[in-house]
Amino acid sequence: MPDSSKIFTYAVDGLAYTVTVYEENGAFFADITVEEGAMDVNAVYFGDDDFSGSSETLSGPLNMNGTRLDGEKVQWDEATKLSDPGLGPEGEDKETYLQTGDTMTVALDIESLDEVDIFGIRATSTTTDGGSIKRVSDDPEEPEEPEEPVYEKLFFGEVFSETGDPLGGTFILAEEPDPNPYSIPALPEGTEPTFDNYLSYFLSDDIGGDLSAVQSVVFYGSGEGGAQEELFRIDAPDGGFQSADDLLAAYDDALDGAGDLSGMDLMAALSLDDQAGAVPEAEDDLDTDGFELV
Structure with missing residues (x-):
């Protein structure tokens, strides 16, 4: 059971997903779950809400160039490559290709959940009109605490x-x-x-x-x-x-x-x-x- 977590969501026509960033036994992870549609997750980006300083990036088709949040250019603290674009011979069996209901877990090299206030996904082979996305999610939802049972x-x-x-x-x-x-x-x-x-x-x-x-x-x-x-x-x-x-x-x-x-x-x-x-x-x-x- 996660010790604590943050939840990011994103939805466009043809694709919706949720990213749950959490701490478990002192380590940090991100669970990427597709709620609707499909996508090949090629890279993940994340950072805090301080956009000062240089930005991490990946070269070529895995970059997040041009991404903005509320009109402001995003500064990324970390960028991690997960796969090359294209499904290749594996097709839909590719490990990073997620369809409705699928979840992929990514380990994060952080020391606190405070380091993640924005989360970005670079994906190809998506079920969106453009066939690829560079998406940024912020304002993470705090999960509701489950109701504690009471007894007579x-x-x-x-x-x-x-x-x-x-x-x-x-x-x-x-x-x-x-x-x-x-x-x-x-x-x-x-x-x-x-x-x-x-x-x-x-x-x-x-x-x-x-x-x-x-x-x-x-x-x-x-x-x-x-x-x-x-x-x-x-x-x-x-x-x-x-x-x-x-x-x-x-x-x-x-x-x-x-x-x-x-x-x-x-x-x-x-x-x-x-x-x-x-x-x-x-x-x-x-x-x-x-x-x-x-």
Whole structure:
């Protein structure tokens, strides 16, 4: 998963593409994806938004001479050749020839995403009227942060029955009910009920949770018809969770396995077929016999 990224887009009649520049594990790359049409990407150019100084260029048909941005001549900081113009004997199988849905990844010799504010592509064999392009994209879009899932209740379980029912541990609610006859802990008022916040509160002095004793974390939310039910659970590895980071990593792995989803779609993807029965809708219906409520 990329640590951070910038997204450049370009579209003309017959051709549309997206360039995602990103950092991953300390290295930098550009993913060039054709959304519509086709092109043979022969060279890429990029630079920051300071157009002073000399400009990098490639000779012959790979140059970007004459390219301007908002009427100003572009100064390129880097230029990289990817292939010679023409499909040659490889035809459409040429590595740099991209058609709708294809993506090519190019490594970038930079130390920060701040070095890339404009991105240029020199391409031939394009599905545009002219058959080739010298295109500049700027004003990169910042990708939207995915919506963090929220939960109505979590159970940090230390003891479970043979069938997986909670027997001992700590329930934490998203909001404290009124009345709260069983004094079940709830997140502080105004706290978003994300997993990070539940975990922080469980480990806080207010709760004093012992993560090493947790055998499984059970997540609850609204199921079909609005009834509260178990959505999924994360079981501790042999030896238990050694740190909060271990548990957060296991949670991230669970979300990654669910794909690019959010909200109820994510909850449905994470739900398990063998999950426990629905949790009572009202706190008054909770049977505390056999539970250790902290």
